[in-house]
Amino acid sequence: MVLNYSQPLEISNLTSWLDSTLRGNLSEFWALLIEFVLVAVVLLTAYAVIALILIYAERKITAFFQARYGPNRVGKWGLLQSVADMVKILLKEIVRINRSDRFLFFAAPFFMIIASMLTFGAIAFGKGLHAIDFNIGVLYVTAVSSLGIIGVLLAGWSSNNKYSMIGAMRSGAQFVSYELSAGFALMTIVVLAGTMQFSTMIEGQRYCWNIFNGHISSIIAFVIYLISGHAETNRGPFDLPEAESELTAGYHTEYSGLQFGFYYLAEYLNMFIIASIATTVFLGGYMPIQVHGWDGFNQIMAYIPTYVWFFGKTAVLIFLSLWVRWSFPRLRIDQLLNLEWKYLLPINLVNLLLMVILVLTGFTLTGLFPGLF
Amino acid sequence: MENIKKLILNTVKEAVIEEKQKLTVTVAYDKLHQLAKALYDNVELPFDVLVYLIGMDRGEELGVNYLLCSSKDLSKEIVLKTGTADRENPLLYSVTDLYETAHYNEREVFALLGIRFINNPDMRKFFLNADWVGYPLRKDYDPNPELNPVSIESKEIVDIAPRVMETADGKLVEDTVNIFGDDDYIINIGPQHPSTHGVMHFRTALDGEIVKKIDVHSGYIHRGIEKLSESLTYPQILHFTDRLDYLSANINRHGLCMAVEKAAEIEVPERAQYIRVIMDELTRIDSHLLAWSAMTNDLGATTAFIYGMREREIILDIFDKTCGGRLIINQNVIGGVMFDIYSEFQKDVKAFIPYMREKLKEYDRFFSHNVIALGRMIHIGKMSKEAAISYAVTGPAGRGSGWSCDIRKHIPYSLYNKVEFKEIIRTEGDSYARYLNRLDEIEESLHIIEQLIDNIPDGDVCAKVKPIIRLPEGEYYQRVEAAKGEFGVYIESRGEKNPYRLKFRSPSMALVSAMPLICKGEKISDFIGIGGSMDYVIPDIDR
Numbered sequence: 001m002v003l004n005y006s007q008p009l010e011i012s013n014l015t016s017w018l019d020s021t022l023r024g025n026l027s028e029f030w031a032l033l034i035e036f037v038l039v040a041v042v043l044l045t046a047y048a049v050i051a052l053i054l055i056y057a058e059r060k061i062t063a064f065f066q067a068r069y070g071p072n073r074v075g076k077w078g079l080l081q082s083v084a085d086m087v088k089i090l091l092k093e094i095v096r097i098n099r100s101d102r103f104l105f106f107a108a109p110f111f112m113i114i115a116s117m118l119t120f121g122a123i124a125f126g127k128g129l130h131a132i133d134f135n136i137g138v139l140y141v142t143a144v145s146s147l148g149i150i151g152v153l154l155a156g157w158s159s160n161n162k163y164s165m166i167g168a169m170r171s172g173a174q175f176v177s178y179e180l181s182a183g184f185a186l187m188t189i190v191v192l193a194g195t196m197q198f199s200t201m202i203e204g205q206r207y208c209w210n211i212f213n214g215h216i217s218s219i220i221a222f223v224i225y226l227i228s229g230h231a232e233t234n235r236g237p238f239d240l241p242e243a244e245s246e247l248t249a250g251y252h253t254e255y256s257g258l259q260f261g262f263y264y265l266a267e268y269l270n271m272f273i274i275a276s277i278a279t280t281v282f283l284g285g286y287m288p289i290q291v292h293g294w295d296g297f298n299q300i301m302a303y304i305p306t307y308v309w310f311f312g313k314t315a316v317l318i319f320l321s322l323w324v325r326w327s328f329p330r331l332r333i334d335q336l337l338n339l340e341w342k343y344l345l346p347i348n349l350v351n352l353l354l355m356v357i358l359v360l361t362g363f364t365l366t367g368l369f370p371g372l373f
Numbered sequence: 374m375e376n377i378k379k380l381i382l383n384t385v386k387e388a389v390i391e392e393k394q395k396l397t398v399t400v401a402y403d404k405l406h407q408l409a410k411a412l413y414d415n416v417e418l419p420f421d422v423l424v425y426l427i428g429m430d431r432g433e434e435l436g437v438n439y440l441l442c443s444s445k446d447l448s449k450e451i452v453l454k455t456g457t458a459d460r461e462n463p464l465l466y467s468v469t470d471l472y473e474t475a476h477y478n479e480r481e482v483f484a485l486l487g488i489r490f491i492n493n494p495d496m497r498k499f500f501l502n503a504d505w506v507g508y509p510l511r512k513d514y515d516p517n518p519e520l521n522p523v524s525i526e527s528k529e530i531v532d533i534a535p536r537v538m539e540t541a542d543g544k545l546v547e548d549t550v551n552i553f554g555d556d557d558y559i560i561n562i563g564p565q566h567p568s569t570h571g572v573m574h575f576r577t578a579l580d581g582e583i584v585k586k587i588d589v590h591s592g593y594i595h596r597g598i599e600k601l602s603e604s605l606t607y608p609q610i611l612h613f614t615d616r617l618d619y620l621s622a623n624i625n626r627h628g629l630c631m632a633v634e635k636a637a638e639i640e641v642p643e644r645a646q647y648i649r650v651i652m653d654e655l656t657r658i659d660s661h662l663l664a665w666s667a668m669t670n671d672l673g674a675t676t677a678f679i680y681g682m683r684e685r686e687i688i689l690d691i692f693d694k695t696c697g698g699r700l701i702i703n704q705n706v707i708g709g710v711m712f713d714i715y716s717e718f719q720k721d722v723k724a725f726i727p728y729m730r731e732k733l734k735e736y737d738r739f740f741s742h743n744v745i746a747l748g749r750m751i752h753i754g755k756m757s758k759e760a761a762i763s764y765a766v767t768g769p770a771g772r773g774s775g776w777s778c779d780i781r782k783h784i785p786y787s788l789y790n791k792v793e794f795k796e797i798i799r800t801e802g803d804s805y806a807r808y809l810n811r812l813d814e815i816e817e818s819l820h821i822i823e824q825l826i827d828n829i830p831d832g833d834v835c836a837k838v839k840p841i842i843r844l845p846e847g848e849y850y851q852r853v854e855a856a857k858g859e860f861g862v863y864i865e866s867r868g869e870k871n872p873y874r875l876k877f878r879s880p881s882m883a884l885v886s887a888m889p890l891i892c893k894g895e896k897i898s899d900f901i902g903i904g905g906s907m908d909y910v911i912p913d914i915d916r
Contacts, residue, residue, distance in 0.1 A: 066679040162560045166582070166897070236673055237745055246901045248567060327739075329746045330673025332898045333582055 009305040012128025039131055047120055047269060048086075054268040055082040058322055065326045089264075092257035097160060100254070104158035109255065109262035111151030116266045116273060118144040123276050124198050126286045126307030137198040138190055141277060142183050145232070148266065149175040152234075152241065152251050155263075159254040167250025170333055171241035174231060177340040178238075181228035184348040188221040188355045189214070189281050192364065202285035207292050209284040213365045217355040222282045224344055224351070229274035230321055231336070233267065237328035240336060275317035279310060283317075286310040377418065377451065384411040394849060395440070397452040405455040406466040409439070412451065413471045418443050420451060421762055423472035424852070427863055428482030429874045430511045434458045435488055437465060438863075440850060444762045444776060447783035452848075457488070464537065464545070467493035474765040477589075477886045485510040485600075491545060495534040495552070500592030500915065503531070509600050510874075530576065532588070552588050553578050564593045568671050568901045571911025573885070575900075582896045587889040595915040602875040607633050607842045608707060610875065615701040617877060618913035620660040621855040624653050625877075626705040631786060632851035632862040633707050636844040642833045645709030650788045651722070651825050652695075652704055654818040658729070659688045660856030661769075661811040661818075668808060668905030669740055672749050677740050684732050691721050707842060709835030722826050726819050733812060741809070750805035754891045754903035757802055764887040768858025768880055769814060770907050772798045773806035780854035792824045804899075804906035811908075841870050857881055857908055877916060881909035 007013075022031040056071070056079065063070025071078030097105065122141050124130040134140050149172060156168020192214045193201045201210075211218045231238040242250035252263045279285055286306035290298045331339070358364055374396060381388050381398055385408050389399040400408055412420035425440040436456025443449045457463045467490035468475045477499055479490040484498035487508035497503065506520045532552040537545055553559060557578040563569040574590035598613045607629075614629045615622035627649055634641055641649075666681025689699040696704050696712045704710050740746055756766065761774035771778045779796045781789040797813040799806035844866035851862045858880030865874040884907045892900045 062676075066676050067683055068679065162558075166560075170582075236675075239673065240898070246568065246898050326676045328674065329669065329677075329740070329743065329749060330898070331745055332749060332896055334896065335745070335748050 007127070007302050007305065009303070010127055011305070011307065012126070015128055043117075043121060043131060046125075047117060048265070050272055051265045051268045052082040052086060054272060054318070055085070055264075057318075058268070061319065061322050062326050065323075086261075089261040090258060094257040094259055095254075097254050100160040101158035104154045105254075106259070108151045108154035108158060109259045111154065112148050112266045113151075113262045115144060115147035115151065116269045118147070119273050120269060122198070123273065124202060124280060124285055124310070125276075126305065126310055129286075129307060130199060133197060133199050135195075135197045137201075138186050138196040138281070142179075142186060145270075145273065146175070146179050148270070151263075151266075155255070156251040159251070161254050163247045163249075164251050164253050167241045167247045167253070171234065171251060173333070174234075174238065174240065174336060177337060178228040178231040181224055181340060181344045181348055182232060184345070184352055185221040185225035185228065186277075186281060188217060188348075188352050191352065191355045191359055192218065193281075198280055198285070202280060202287055205284035205287055206290050208365055209282065211282040214355055214358060215365060217351055217358055218282065220347065220351045221355070222278070224348055225278055225282070226317070226320070228340070228344065229278060230324060231340075233270040233274055233321075235267070235271065235321070236325040237331050238336065239325075239330060240333055271318060271321055272314065275314045275321065276310070278317055279313040283313050285313075374449070377412070377415070380411060380415060381408065384408050393452075393847065395450050395452045397454060397848075399454040402455045402457050402465050405439075405453060406468060409441070409453065409468050409471055412441060418445065418449055420449075421472075422447070422765055423468065423474050423478075424450075424765065424859070425850075425861055425863055425876065425878050426475055426478035426482065427874070427876045428486040428488055428510065429865065429876075430486060431456060432512065435460060435463045435486055435511075437482060437488065438848075439468070440861075440863075444778075447778060447780065447852075450850075452850075463488045464491055465489075466491050469493050472765070473760075473763040473890075474883050474886055477591075477882060484508075487511065489537055491537045491539050494536060495550065496536045497534045500595045502528070509597060530590070532576070552576075553586065557585065562900075564590075568904060569911070570667060570904070570909065573909075573911050573914075575888070577897070577900070579897060582898075584892050584895055584897060584900050587892055587900075589885055589889065591885070591911075591914050593915065594912055596912075598916045599875055599877065602872060604871060606870050607844070607872070608840075610872070611706065612703075614877070615703070616912060617879060617916060618660075618855060618857060618860070618881060618910045619700055620663055620910055621656055621857065621860070622701045623649075623656040623704060624853055624855040625860050627653055627787070628851050628853035628855075628860050628862045630705045630707050631853070632849050632864055633842065633844065635851065636847065636849045636864065636866065637707075637842055639708050639836050639838060641709055642836060643830045644713075644832045645834045645836075646788050647825055647829045648710050648714055648834065649705060650792075651822055651829075652692075652702070652710075653787075654821050655688050655691065655722075656702075657818050657856045658815050659685055661815050662688075664811055664856075664905075664908040665736070665808070668902070668908070669746075671901045671905035672746060674740060674743075674746070677736070680732075680736070680739070684729060687725055687728070691718070691725070694718070694721070706835060706838075708838035709833065711835070713834045714829070719826055719829070722822060726823055729815065729819055733815060736812060741812070747805070749899065749902050750808055750906070751801075751803060753804045753895060753899050754906060755802050756887060756891045758800075760887065760890060761802070764890070765883045766858065766887050767883065768854075768856070769797070769810040770807050770884055770887075771858060772796065773810045774802040775800035778859065780852050780859055784852060786851075786853060788825065792821050794818075794821050804903055807906040807908075843868060843870050844872075852878075855880055857910065857913070858883065879913040879916060881911070881913040884909040885914055 022034060060070045071081035074080040074084045119141055121131045122137055152171045153168050156164045189210050190196055192210055193204050195201055211222050234241050252260055255263060286309050288301040288304060288309050290301060378390055385400050385404045391397045420441040421444050422442050423439060424442055427438040429436055434456035436454060439453040441451050457465060465488055467479055479493050480497060480499035482488050483496060484501040485508060489496055507514050533549050534552055535549050537547050539545055559576055559578050562577050563574040564572040572593035576588040576590060578585040602610045602613060611626055611629060614625035617625055662681045662685045666678040669677035692702045693699050694715050695718060696702050756774045758775045761771045761776045767778045775798060777796060777798055782796050794817045797810050799810055846866055846868045849864045853860050860880055861878030863876040864872045867873045892903055
């Protein structure tokens with residue numbers, strides 16, 4: 001079924017115009033090269049800008065949770081605060097640590113930031129705003145995002161600091177554990193959607209988001225994914241690797257300046273990445289809310305550009321994550337591992353089986369009410 | 374107490390018993406342990422709490438005063454005195470086998486007076502470095518700065534403790550003991566660490582995440598307040614009390630004021646008493662709020678921390694309007710209080726009481742029943758009642774272990790026998806009991822304030838006091854209930870305008886001394902949480 005609602009505000013209009021102009025004037029090689037460079041620049045800029053916005057948003061939202069004002073001195077409502085912070089962090093001295101493993105010490109932040117950038121590239125921000133669309137997108141994202149842990153472990157190991165070491169070891173145990181849960185939760189939905197490609201998955205959720213389609217099983221998977229995704233970002237209540245009140249700053253205790261900035265940036269971006277994958281897989285990604293047969297309504301919804309839908313849904317999930325972070329105390333390492341290995345993982349395995357049964361017996365919403373969804 | 378006197382004379386025939394402010398018994402140094410043991414084992418009224426251990430240079434001899442009391446009734450007190458004339462190598466017998474709290478106190482006495490204690494298992498100097506020249510509290514101490522120059526070199530910490538042990542046949546052997554094993558994985562928690570609540574240094578041996586052993590190093594902010602006091606007049610010393618446990622500044626000051634007032638027989642006006650008690654209880658709420666906040670922060674809940682601060686701000690504002698001070702309010706002076714309350718005081722306090730009650734409910738909803746918080750507090754850091762008594766852990770922490778140790782109930786001072794309030798006691802002895810005790814004590818404090826706030830009598834706020842106060846010769850003790858436990862003042866006067874010896878008993882020192890016991894075998898993150906639940910303040914220890 002082809003749907004041609006007019007979508008005047010889409011960026012894909014601009015990109016397809018650019019593509020055709022370039023191809024009309026240049027050979028295919030040069031046209032592609034220029035496009036690749038443009039995409040890279042846009043992605044990198046978006047990476048930094050989103051991080052800055054997130055930092056500002058977190059500080060402001062936290063402030064409201066905590067009955068404070070938050071940043072309100074630099075710029076109107078403190079809007080320029082994170083820009084000022086960024087400039088500060090760029091100017092700061094990178095401190096050399098005595099008796100640290102210098103090569104690994106410098107290499108570690110790059111692992112962290114590269115892993116999160118690689119994942120960032122695979123996110124579908126909107127219709128046509130999708131840098132790489134593998135047919136194994138889900139697998140790719142799971143694989144690449146778990147590279148970041150190498151950066152954390154290396155940082156802890158090379159810093160020659162016992163606090164860093166404890167933080168890194170905690171982080172290793174935590175990451176390996178929760179990666180499992182996150183992976184299984186995504187797999188549950190892959191069973192439902194029948195594809196690992198993000199674009200196909202989103203298209204499949206036009207009338208019925210995956211979270212509703214697989215009802216019980218999907219909702220369980222969604223909750224587990226949010227918990228384990230939150231744990232993977234090392235943010236409270238799962239912030240044991242940093243555990244400010246115990247380990248001062250955990251694995252990045254010894255880092256300063258831009259190197260610390262990399263960890264900081266990656267932390268915020270990971271939060272965004274987890275939320276956006278959850279959006280894509282469970283909440284229909286950039287797809288506007290559409291109802292079968294309500295053409296007028298669908299048209300109105302389609303006027304709102306897809307990237308707005310995407311960022312809107314992601315923002316809701318990020319807000320959830322902030323809410324949790326600033327409400328709960330920190331778990332202890334054994335409680336953390338208990339939660340994963342004794343509760344989440346068994347539930348997950350059963351849930352995966354349940355989803356397979358639902359799909360095979362046709363008890364999904366689309367299976368039950370084919371005309372409606 | 375007649376039975377006790379008999380018991381003392383039966384145990385040590387030559388003991389000299391005097392009836393001073395407290396029943397005072399002087400014995401030779403080799404008989405002290407025997408006497409303490411007999412008092413400790415007394416079934417009817419066991420003297421099993423060592424409240425003070427005061428080392429002092431009496432001029433002709435170096436001695437120690439022990440104030441013992443019974444855990445069943447804190448008002449039954451007895452003072453033991455002993456000493457040695459040997460100034461070169463003074464040796465006394467340790468009482469650490471009876472009272473664990475004596476351990477750090479004896480080390481402190483060694484650092485400041487040079488008295489070593491036979492059979493104390495670890496006779497390193499507390500507060501001072503091992504290479505400090507001279508013993509500051511001796512009257513012949515040479516304070517020349519060239520003897521102890523300020524060094525900017527970092528010094529390696531030596532984990533070897535000297536000690537003097539008595540063998541079975543009565544010989545004294547000097548040997549050393551290693552604090553840690555050879556291949557222990559030791560991390561330094563402190564002196565600069567976000568959760569030590571000050572400059573405290575815990576050398577912690579870890580087995581993975583599990584705490585194997587803790588060694589406490591203290592003294593990073595030792596200011597020698599007791600030594601300084603010996604050359605100042607009493608009104609001048611008042612200011613030091615605020616700088617001990619700065620969170621119960623007003624209560625500490627109340628303690629010293631009462632000690633001096635009793636000694637100099639100054640009658641404090643009724644109005645001043647009311648103001649003092651109301652301020653004390655506000656201070657207690659303030660301190661408990663901060664303790665609650667800091668503990669939640671130690672457990673990783675930053676938002677709860679800010680909530681506690683928000684309520685605390687209102688109290689600080691009331692202090693501010695009363696006398697200009699916020700943290701350290703400088704309100705109590707000898708003879709009364711410095712400033713009268715402002716006209717809106719009663720209105721502000723009365724508005725605060727229901728507000729605080731509302732917020733206590735919010736704390737309960739927000740944190741007290743949070744499933745993660747419960748997992749981090751219940752059955753964590755267990756301290757038995759026996760341990761609490763032996764380590765002399767008082768305050769909310771001691772009462773969390775089931776020990777009724779509220780000075781306000783046992784030895785009522787000021788107006789505390791006129792007001793009605795409950796002593797909060799829980800028997801679990803874990804972090805959660807200590808945590809809940811604080812919140813419940815806030816409620817009790819509000820209740821006390823409620824009873825007083827409308828009945829403040831008219832009149833003076835300060836008695837007429839001479840600018841220079843000379844206390845008659847004697848020994849004066851005063852114990853008060855500070856927010857963290859029992860705070861004590863001991864003044865020995867020789868009729869001068871400044872004290873001959875002044876000693877503060879700090880509640881936090883007892884709290885910290887119990888940390889190695891209750892943290893053993895817990896995870897490193899719980900060590901931080903337990904520290905929060907004990908709620909010690911470092912300047913109070915270091916003095």
